[in-house]
Amino acid sequence: MILGSLDHFTILTSPARLPALEAFYRETIDLVAGTRPDFPFPGRWLYNGERAVLHVVATLPDDAAPASRGECIEHVAFKATGAAGFRARLDRMEIPYTDAKRPLAGYQIFLRDPAGVRVEFNFDIGDAPGG
Numbered sequence: 643m644i645l646g647s648l649d650h651f652t653i654l655t656s657p658a659r660l661p662a663l664e665a666f667y668r669e670t671i672d673l674v675a676g677t678r679p680d681f682p683f684p685g686r687w688l689y690n691g692e693r694a695v696l697h698v699v700a701t702l703p704d705d706a707a708p709a710s711r712g713e714c715i716e717h718v719a720f721k722a723t724g725a726a727g728f729r730a731r732l733d734r735m736e737i738p739y740t741d742a743k744r745p746l747a748g749y750q751i752f753l754r755d756p757a758g759v760r761v762e763f764n765f766d767i768g769d770a771p772g773g
Contacts, residue, residue, distance in 0.1 A: 725769035
């Protein structure tokens with residue numbers, strides 16, 4: 643799968659949830675932890691190639707209610723290719739998702755990350771099951 647059309651997004655989380663978020667994005671879409679400025683708070687920058695597309699900021703209390711996990715972002719969307727391989731990866735990882743064919747948007751896959759943020763992947767309609 644190839645990502646594009648995004649500079650970066652930021653997710654607020656707690657220090658306790660930081661490892662789960664980092665693992666989720668590494669394992670589902672192959673982002674890689676990389677260089678991050680020396681901020682006075684914990685976090686990670688996750689990269690797609692040379693670009694830090696995800697900034698995870700761990701400033702919420704560890705006991706933050708699950709309902710507040712994704713409040714700062716409604717969803718983030720990636721342009722992508724390779725839907726069949728991506729669906730197979732999600733199935734192997736037992737990550738629930740929904741998908742839809744949309745006349746103007748193409749084929750879309752939706753899932754939620756460990757912080758509750760909805761993540762959307764937009765593929766060409768030819769990538770949809772059954773073409």
